[in-house]
Amino acid sequence: MKVLTRPEELVLLAAWRLQPDAYGVTIRKYVMEMSQARWSVGAIYDALDRLSLWGMLSSVQADPTPERGGRSKKYFALTRDGYEALVKLKNMHESMWQDLPDPGFSMQTK
DSSP, rough: OOOOOHHHHHHHHHHHHHSOOOBBHHHHHHHHHTTTTOHHHHHHHHHHHHHHHHTEEEEOOOOOOOEEETTTOEEEEEEEHHHHHHHHHHHHHHHTTTTTOOOOOOOOOO
8 A cells, every 4th residue: 555645645635635626726725724734835746746646546637728818727536446445544643542541631822
């Protein structure tokens, strides 16, 4: 099983969640909202490129639009391989977290 990095996992989950409107800008916005962290455009597109190369995402180029100065958007969709990778990763996380002892302290916020 290919173990995804956390950025790859988050980008893959975002692309799945945002279908059919999953393109670079919407994926980046969603990942930043969910992680409450700033993500560079390059970090998102690097992950999208790797996930596409590995067959976990497919993509389609939309028709150019006047609003984008004649440029087109590239939309991403989760593939069966991407879905299977996420299921395996989720199961691995659940197994690792299962039956962990209480750390012995409680988180207090002031």
